Amino acid sequence: xxxxxxxxxxxxxxxxxxxxxxxxxxxxxxxxxxxxxxxxxxxxxxxxxxxxxxxxxxxxxxxxxxxxxxxxxxxxxxxxxxxxxxxxxxxxxxxxxxxxxxxxxxxxxxxxxxxxxxxxxxxxxxxxxxxxxxxxxxxxxxxxxxxxxxxxxxxxxxxxxxxxxxxxxxxxxxxxxxxxxxxxxxxxxxxxxxxxxxxxxxxxxxxxxxxxxxxxxxxxxxxxxxxxxxxxxxxxxxxxxxxxxxx
Numbered sequence: 001x002x003x004x005x006x007x008x009x010x011x012x013x014x015x016x017x018x019x020x021x022x023x024x025x026x027x028x029x030x031x032x033x034x035x036x037x038x039x040x041x042x043x044x045x046x047x048x049x050x051x052x053x054x055x056x057x058x059x060x061x062x063x064x065x066x067x068x069x070x071x072x073x074x075x076x077x078x079x080x081x082x083x084x085x086x087x088x089x090x091x092x093x094x095x096x097x098x099x100x101x102x103x104x105x106x107x108x109x110x111x112x113x114x115x116x117x118x119x120x121x122x123x124x125x126x127x128x129x130x131x132x133x134x135x136x137x138x139x140x141x142x143x144x145x146x147x148x149x150x151x152x153x154x155x156x157x158x159x160x161x162x163x164x165x166x167x168x169x170x171x172x173x174x175x176x177x178x179x180x181x182x183x184x185x186x187x188x189x190x191x192x193x194x195x196x197x198x199x200x201x202x203x204x205x206x207x208x209x210x211x212x213x214x215x216x217x218x219x220x221x222x223x224x225x226x227x228x229x230x231x232x233x234x235x236x237x238x239x240x241x242x243x244x245x246x247x
Contacts, residue, residue, distance in 0.1 A: 002027030010088030012039035014190030019219035024052035061115035094151030112158035134177025170235030179234040186241030207242030
């Protein structure tokens with residue numbers, strides 16, 4: 001995977017940040033994408049100071065023009081696009097369906113599902129230009145794309161949608177050397193989760209493996225799904241959940 005080029009959205013924190021460093025250490029040129037420029041610059045500077053290859057694009061993935069510019073900037077900077085990890089998303093507070101404001105439902109779908117569609121739209125158009133060398137895309141769903149939990153209708157609907165989008169696109173591009181998969185993390189020890197635990201929004205985290213997951217464990221799975229070791233895998237949704245969904 002050395003000298004390949006990857007985009008990572010939601011790159012400044014948690015799973016995205018860990019994956020960015022893992023990809024860069026694997027020898028790739030990494031385009032970091034997120035909304036907060038100060039954090040993007042800090043991460044890019046850190047990677048560059050370690051002798052790794054990175055740049056950043058300020059991008060709100062809910063805005064199509066910014067998504068298009070992110071992909072264009074990647075190709076202008078590094079000459080091509082081989083991989084993408086569509087990771088950006090939001091986790092809303094729990095609320096029962098009958099009390100869920102429509103505007104809040106739309107906000108979650110827009111951030112977690114529509115954004116993945118728009119990213120894939122422009123990423124695929126570029127990866128297709130690689131011809132026989134192809135590429136790979138990994139979308140970040142969740143165990144919320146596999147199971148249901150009371151109070152999380154909007155979030156789980158969006159994450160189920162990511163899996164459906166992944167399956168359909170995987171079938172569309174399977175014969176054109178582009179593999180598309182999803183990862184489905186359980187509760188991962190990220191700043192967002194730690195904040196929710198402190199507020200009481202998340203309690204009782206018990207996985208069969210006996211601990212929360214680490215962002216790097218998701219990042220290593222994403223790296224594997226993009227790499228040659230997963231060359232016969234497409235359209236799959238891989239739980240990274242410490243055994244949660246097998247109970």
